[in-house]
Amino acid sequence: MKKLATALLIATMAFGMAASVQVVPAESADPITFTFAMVDPETSPYYKGAAKIAEEVEKATDGRIKIKIVAGGTLGGERDTVELAMTGDIDIATAANSVMTNFIPEMSILDQAFLWANAAQAHAAVDGPVGALIQEKAKRLGLNVIGYMESGFRNVFSVKPIQKIEDFSGVKIRTMQNQYHMAAFSAFGAMPVAMAAGEQFTALQQGTIDAAENAIANCWNNGFYEVTKNITYTNHAFVYILLCMSDNAWNKIPEDLREPFLAAVKRGYEAQRQYLVDANEEATEKLKGVGVVFHDIDNSALQAAYQKAAAEKGWKFDPAWQAAVDQTIATVK
Incomplete structure (x- = not known):
């Protein structure tokens, strides 16, 4: 009887402790915050595009991932910040394709004058077969190319x-x-x-x-x-601005959020492409x-x-x- 009473007491205590434990849903945990470094100022269509990416990512992940943009070259130039992304010291860096040829020499093919007849060709290349080759090379450097903003034709x-x-x-x-x-x-x-x-x-x-x-x-x-x-x-010439994410940052994204994250980034950089078109049209009128x-x-x-x-x-x-x-x-x- 004594053993039975003791067992009942232990079971009752265990039940009480379990009942008092609150299960915290993943959504209520602290959000993952990534630092996004860029050389362009906050007045540029490139910053506007980065802000759109941050907005879309936060919305798509229900606030579980946030992006903090540090503009104006505060964290260094394009080459500097890409190197920091390679070592995991910056989460996301931006760099023109000509800068990236320092790390991926094959990308020099994109530096040719008069390569693309129009923006549609330029987009199709990096959103398709050329982009796949860039990603393959970037992975060996500890980077994930998550998208392409642009400064377009010069x-x-x-x-x-x-x-x-x-x-x-x-x-x-x-x-x-x-x-x-x-x-x-x-x-x-x-x-x-x-x-x-x-x-x-x-x-x-x-x-x-x-x-x-x-x-x-x-x-x-x-x-x-x-x-x-x-x-x-x-x-x-047509100039791309690559979005280079460190492996360290990429690996912090939970599996269930990776697809929504990339889709959100794409909506953001596609918006930036239109922001640039709008900015060029507005600038043309102002310049005239x-x-x-x-x-x-x-x-x-x-x-x-x-x-x-x-x-x-x-x-x-x-x-x-x-x-x-x-x-x-x-x-x-």
């Missing part, structure tokens, strides 16, 4: 009007440190000068350079219109309002000059990457 801002290929003769133009872009302007007869982005305005003002090139919205945002009153629609003149040019003449220069240099690309690019061009018109 055009020329110049002190003097440029309306035909001959007008490029002797023009000193700032470009990125990119052999394909520089070769293109050399082929046009210009004198390309590699220069840090932050030095362009002063260089234009002092006459060190005669022109620069970028998305039209950047001409307005950076005040280049104060010293360059001409914009020429060259559409000579302050006296900037827009010029068309015979792009076929520019392309022919570049292709001749490229053939002379004998540039070749990885066969698998070339096939992926060719597939995109053949299937998307």
